[in-house]
Amino acid sequence: HERRPAGRLQVLFPFLLPLLYPALCEQIRYSIPEELAKGSVVGNLAKDLGLSVVDVSARKLRVSTEKLLFRVDPESGDLLVNDRIDREQICKERRRCELQVEAVVENPLNIFHIIVAIEDINDHAPQFHKDEINLEISESVPLGTGAILESAEDPDISMNSLSKYQLSPNEYFSLVVKDSPDGSKYPELVLKKTLDRETQSSHHLVLTAFDSGDPPLFSTAQIQILVVDANDNPPVFSQDIYRVGLPEGVPPGTLVVKVSATDQDEGFNAEIRYSFLGVANKAQHVFFLDSATGDIITHQPLDFEEVERYTMDVEAKDRGSLSTRCKVIVEVLDENDNNPEIVITSFSDQILEDSLPGMVVALFKTQDQDSGENGEVTCSLSRDTPFKIHSSSNNYYKLVTDGALDRERTPEYNVTITATDRGKPPLSSSTTITLHITDVNDNAPVFHQASYVVHVAENNPPGASIAQVSASDPDLGPNGRVSYSIVASDLEPRALASYVSVSAQSGVVFAQRAFDDEQLRAFELTVQARDQGSPALSANVSLRVLVGDRNDNAPLVLYPALGRYGSALFDTVPRAAQPGYLVTKLVGVDAYSGHNAWLSYQVLQASEPGLFSVGLRTGEVRTARALGDRDAARQRLLVAVRDGGQPPLSATATLLLVFADSLQEVLPDVSDHPEPSDPQAELQFYLVVALAFISVLFLLALTLAIALRLRSSSSPAARGFFGSALCSNSGPEITPNYSEGTLPYAYNLCVPGDQTNPEFKFLTSADHFPATQDTLNKDTLGGCASPSGLLPSHVLSLSLSNK
Template sequence: MRQSAGRSSSARCLQVLWPFLLSLFRVALPDQIRYSIPEELTKNSVVANLAKDLGLSFRDLPARKLRISAEKDYFIINPESGDLLVSDRIDRERICGKQPLCVLDFDIVAENPLSIFPVAVTVQDINDNIPQFKQSKVDLKIGESTKPGKTFPLDPAVDADAGPNSLQRYLLNDNEYFDLTENETPDGDKYPELILKDSLDREEHNFHQLVLTAVDGGSPPQSGTTQIHIQVTDANDNPPVFSQDVFRVTLREDVPPGFSVFRVTATDQDEGVNAEITYSFHNVDELVEHFFNLDQRTGEITTKDELDFETANSYTLNIEAKDPGDLAAHCRVQVKILDENDCAPEVIVTSVFTPLPENSPPGTVIALIKTRDRDSGENGEVYCHVLGNGEFILKSSSKNYYKLVTDRALDREEIPEYNVTITATDRGKPPLSSRISITLRVSDVNDNVPVFQQASYLVHVPENNPPGASIAQVSASDPDLGPNGHVSYSIVASDLEPRALSSYVSVNPQSGVVFAQRAFDHEQLRAFELTLQARDQGSPALSANVSLRVLVGDLNDNAPRVLYPALGPDGSALFDLVPRAAETGYPGTGGRPPLSATATLHLVFADSLQEVLPDLGDSPAPSDAQAELQFYLVVALALISVLFLLAVILAVALRLRSSSSPASWGCFRPGLISKSGPGVVPTYSEGTLPYSYNLCVASQSAKTEFNFLNVTPGVAPAQDLLCDDASWVPHTNHGDTGAPSASDTILKVGFPLIRLFSF
């Protein structure tokens, strides 16, 4: 009884010192926010104002997005007030068992910026459990020869509470033969022992009944009882004896079921039936009976199931050896479990920030990673690394947290999505590892300028195109997404007049098709240049320019116009001279397709142009059309007669002179020579189509023919000729290649140029 009183006093001292020890434990962990709550609080009970303790104002709570990172959600956070609330009923005994200190560790994660705050909540025990014995009645058999002082261990009571509220002492009702003492196991559990105070006499009392009471230290205290029935048996002089009271065994956790752990052996000096010993577990935990088996005859201890160091790292096996006379001996087998690296590390992704803008700078946090390994020592030390992605690295944050951050710039157009694999490896031998993949999408930013398919564009458009016709199309590509990659087109510059630009061309802003707003005229506009711009819809918008040169092609859409000789009032020409020797193919017109204009040409054969050309330029228009016609007929007959006479006289004179002087040619005098040479067709510049007419008249020909030779555009204009160049030699029918016949008179008359304009 004195020992019980002493232990009760120690318990009271521990109860007084408990708050002081708890405060010392708080000082030992200055980096944690610590709270203390009693168990069995109702749901949504307020633990504390977490936001206040973190130094956060109520206005910051929506942006910081406080949340709890823990394996089991015992608590929640009120997002409006920042209070830490109990999410459900907390049973300290279920969570921490018999541990004297029950602490729930978790982390508070806050965003914007990312912060981690470790929190520890100590769950205080309340006296909500009554001490209970496993059996409501205990039967003992004690031989009458048992000497006083012999102890008999009894099954302890079980109280799930911890600390002062746990089981504190045992009480035995007053009796004459038995007393009670308390003892402790190496684990610190108390169990009662019955002590024989005086010798028993079966003949006097063969049966004793006792009441054992277990009392806890709560306020008020609670208790449980069991009945002890003792039967006094006849003498069995020698009980079994173990060689030692405690046996210690080490065992690897990876041993298979059925593995032999240890064999206990007890001896009995009796003979025969009294020496037969049976073995059994005595006062053991349920886990012992689950993992271990004891052979009643041999005392061999074997495993029944796979062991797990992470569940329990040691076991205490209390073994009883009993003979047929119910004399018993007791020993303990301490089994220590050795840890093996049998638990792979766990990788837990607590936060992922996706999608990630592609312009995020290096060092941007992508995800928050937590690792855990249930093994101990080196087997439980974990390190992480990123597998196969050079764009990302891991940085250790706090305790077992890592931050997954970018290590270089990202480009969505190159890689729009990443599968980031994170590998966690422990330091065991051999090491174990596990991995997890995080899918990260990269969001688009407007970082690409539209690019045209060509550096510049050149198009040919024939003139007289229909208004509204498509004349060209430009195209630009932009690899960005959405509005950042949507391209629109516009005309930003031109060499046309700004006010006239819209009346010439336009561009479709969506397709880039360039339309002619009017029919182009080569004779007015031969070429023009536009500057087109491709612009995306990003913010800010990006753009690129390209030049488009338009060449207006010429079509034969203008008829020739006679510039010389000048037209008369009625639209007919006056006079022009053609040499008598003019051959077929004499310079005239042509185009493709050929077009024509009509003018009346009067040919006068005379020695001097001034003699025969009438002054018609200033003649007044006749009032009577019939009289005017008769006038012109008379004039024409007169001129024809004069020209005929002159031609006859000229022919006779030339024939008379042919015998005395060398043949010479000329239009108005002998010796007509072309300065251009025979068959030479001059070239002229583009856009001007000049023509010259060389008219030559043969005096002896039966008839006079005049032909116009087409002169190719692009040669220099011919000069007026007086047929005095000896290099010009007409073709004759005499078959000679030298000087012309004296009988031929050739007249070459140079005409002013006829310029043709094409529109």
Template sequence: MAAKAGLGSAPGRSLVCFALLIAWQTVAGEIRYSIPEEMQKGSFVGNLLKDLGLDLQELPDSGVRIVSTGRTPYFALNLKSGHLIATERMDREQICGQLERCLLHLEVLVEDKVRLVIVDVEITDINDNAPRFQEAQFEFRISELTAVGTRYPLEEAQDPDVGTNSLQGYQLSSNEHFSLEAQAGADADGHLDLVLQKPLDREERAVHDLILTATDGGDPVRSGTARVRVVVLDANDNAPAFSQPVYTVSVLENVPVGSLLLTVNATDPDEAMHSALTYSLRKLKDKASQVFRVDARTGEISTAGNLDYEEAASYEMEVQAKDSGDLSARSKVLVTVIDVNDNVPTITMTSLFSSVREDSPPGTLIALLNIRDEDSGRNGEVTCSIAANLPFRLQKTLDNYYSLVTDRALDRERVSGYNVTVTATDRGTPPLSSTTSISVQLSDINDNAPVFSQTSYTVSIPENNPSGASVCSVRATDRDWGENARVTYSLLEGEGREAPLSSAVSINSETGAVYALRSFDYEQLRELRFRVQARDGGSPPLRSNVSVRLLVLDQNDNSPHILHPASPSDGSTGVELAPRSSEPGYLVTKVVAVDADSGQNAWLSYQLLKATEPGLFSVGVHSGEVRTARYFVDRDGLKQSLVVLVKDNGQPPLSATVTVTVAVADSIPELLSDLSSLSAPAQPQSGLTLYLVIAVASVSCVFLTFVIALVALRLRRWRESQLLDSSSGTFGGVPVSHFVGIDGVRAFLHSYSQEASLSAGSGKCQFTLPKLTCSSTCQSIE
């Protein structure tokens, strides 16, 4: 910056007017620039990025920004070059008035380093204003008797510029009666007086018109003029005098317009018209002239506009009392404006991280706030607060700056977002406050595993289901969000399984629907257990498992199977013997049947479907026992054929039939005789012997064959019963409840023991048949 010693010369003034900037950095870390006023918009102020110690490549990531520029943003940061540029045309006089140094303060925030730098920009003056008189003409009415040396105060010219560019001197047009003289006052403010140098003679000249010129020290020099008109009068030889040299008053900034501030008082020893005084205000700045006024007659000074402590904390002016002879006196008036709490605090968001991970540690920065209050003293002291029930807190970082940080652990699944209301309250009376709302959203992390709607699933499916039939649907939910909550399903193969699980069931990975891949047979598979795994889409994924129990329900798809009497392999039917002398209720045989189904599908019932002699035999509905229903009579046939129906309880029922042949006789000879008597009619005596021998031989052969077949049949049935007892065979694995009868009987077998001897004599075959004995054996599976 050029030395002040050279400002008076033309080269020095030229250097000040056209210099673009001078920058330096103070030892306190502040950055200062100097620029002349009236620079064009967009003009270069300083290389801010370089002075911050940053490279141009670091600019996008460092988050450098101007966070405070005052009421009018005069400067901006060029993000392409890193230069500080002017955004407005700056008038030093409008910004700083008559201050000796005009400084604009900026606050620059380097966000990534949380560094706040103060930048001061000094606006230097150029000679852009000419001296100007508030009044274009001054008129004095001076008595011709006025003594030489009498002074008449003139209104000084005003030049908003400072230094050598400000007002430097006055010149008065050439005349012989008057001269100019400047006096230095006690307050270092100069007074300009018109001094009478030669007595006036009204008769010689009644009016004197003079030109007053004010010049500054700029290059080039600027000037302003005013007309001075002197009217020569008679007889006013006493000037007014104020009661005190200085008037002071304090007033609240919120007083209404028109409020009386004070009353000034001046007196004049003259009499009559020469003692009538007129009051006026002098040395008023442009703003002050719009704020205050004085009653020209009474001297009451009141407000003409609104006061604002933030614009001006005090005013200084002069009040003038002038008599009719243009003699006047002046007194100083000092007005002090008292601040009231009329400005609410302002909250500016300088940095905001609206999305925060839910696993962020306490102390994570969310927002940086700038709090300001234009008031002063306690009225400008501000405190910030947020609601106490939020997981956040405010901490003061720098002057007027607060950081909103996390205070404890966050959980997005409990609360996905917060609206944080920040309240700024000053200490005024009454206090004023303002609020701003910050929306904070929590971003999800994969911290929750899928959870099934049930701890386990038990489902059922009827057997003989079609392939692809839906079995069930499992459902798992994940409290996370987005991809972390996307659940897929899969089947887990169990250990020790005979067939792979994938051959029996499948699952839809997106919906969790389980389908049967084949038809199930209850008699082969009654229960299938497997596990389903749910996995989310997080990284790394989280999993959970659930057990599924699939029950195959029985259907009536198996007809009853008759175990006894069994059908011989040669196609003949078995024969049961019933003594003719048996009483009603005699157990002839028992039909034994089983059903591979279960439950009511395996409940069997028996009924006699057809009989040779109706009413002679009965069949137990639940036991299958064939018993005599009455005594045998002579007309009852030797051979009785019974058809027994076995039916299950399914819907629809399935059934099977068996034919039981019963031979009615007390002994084998009786049986043979009955058969021979029925085999041939009476013949002539001559052929009787021959036919009888043939018949007896035939019957004997048939009977012998019958006995051998019967013994073989009984041995076969005995072997089958042994196989049933050892749980081997077709129904070895069938539960007890599947067999006939509710008493759990598996088989009811008859064993017949017969002894026969054959002798030859007299050309005859003779059979000796001991008494037939019948033993019943009942074997239980219980």
């Protein structure tokens, strides 16, 4: 129950932030004494920022300082001391010591400026540079003459700094504290009683320096005074204060200033020696003073960023131990010798490619140790990057997006931030940050072809791959992982799975069965490529499968019909046939169409070569020359019928040709060569005879029933009808219709059934010959019946099978 209000405040805080922003922009100030123990509380930063304890960890409250002097307690939100804070070390000689601290919070990202003032404590006692001060004072020095003593230094400020000097009790000297031109105090030893070297040649005094701290601190220096003979004129400097401005870039050995002092004494007492008096160790290393000439030269390079001003006391002392002093102030002039620095304070290197313009990518600040225009910094970005810089406050900047991002085009950006000061010449520095663009599913799969056409030969093995579709998706991971499926087809949905399938991973299309060109010549599929993004994107492509014909059916010879032993019908040719006479025509068919069904005819064997010719495409058998006296009356031709496939398939047909002017001349020859009986043929014969007998009985019964119903005797017209039907072949005959040419002539002979001698009563010409072997056998066994079948007769059909 205690955390619920804090949670609500956390939710409402981003909405209340714009209202509180003017107040938050004001700097928060804290004041602490130096040398606080580590872990001491500076102040409740979370409370001063308006954050709850929950927000401290949720919004990642932290502080950013260069030396990590402070940290934030994640449990209480207190700003704690994280390291030793020495005001004298941090702020050196500055009287006002303030530390700039930046507090950073996230969600949303913001920064607050905090000033921590460091208060001085009395942690340093006044110190003399020398523990012992040696003076030589002439006995002729008049009363009231002063001798400047070395000053003590106290790095503390205000009440904790040096406040007074105290001299040990004596009867000859008193102590006077004077103010120097720069505001500091120095002690001067004043003679209050005439010295007498013969009475006392030396004096020992103790000088004590006190500060005003609580409790006060002090230090002492021993003063050894040697009384010498009279030297009544001390040296005098030409200036009490020498002020010099010196650029920081001057090389070592450069003359800074020449101090000069004169002495009105003559001889030995007028010889002057120069020396530094009470100069800090740093200045003693940087500058060198020629004791004879008074020239002050640089001994080390100057650095404005380290020390802006040097203050030195120079003493001029004659040989009579009389001295005077002057102050030399060297102002170090800043030059543009420091490059600007870029400090990244917050950075997010992963950016979604659908991020809107204005999203904060990084926070950074610039700093330049130079001053004035040399320390004024401007920032710029590398070209051709969809980012820009927004200036914040106190040299803080935001790097934000400034355009659309596309990971597929540019997966990462190396953004170079350049900071340039306004010095002459300007100096600059750069830092490069790498920003990785995170993928989103913004690209649908794209097939490599607009459509696919696949040719598959029939009789393919089931399970073989017949095609492969391929699609690419430039996205990464699941967003670019493509799977394939068949979503539509012109085949029936139930039959689709039995014809083809597609591999979901590779896009390979497999045939699930052997295709038959005669049953299915083409079909079309719609294949879909779908990625695994959320939401998923897809694309479709058309795949047309064309089933190609294979030459797997040999030609079939319709005429001449082949017998059991491959024999053909017997054909007659007039003896007087001229060259080109059409003897007969071979008819062949192929189960296929197209090139595989283009038939050609060729003579393989002939009893008399050159006597007959066969049309290559028509199959017409014609005489090539007239019959000679030496040519046999019976000729045999073996003809090959080939299709146009690869490899070609063929069939053969045998033609028996007899040269005769009439059929009677040929019959004796035919009967002389009976073929051996065929049990199968005899069985077929008896079946046909039985069928014919049953048909005759049915027709007779039907006729008798009609006659009884009419109750009248048969009319002459009826008798004429039955009489004329005997051995008539004028009834309709159904024959196959062939596309080219006509079948050759065949002859059917009919005789009465009760005659034992095969005497021919009449000869009829059949215009067409049956198309199949079964029809041939039927006509051979039972042909020449009248259309009604009422008058059966024994029929002899002339062929090699002599039925």
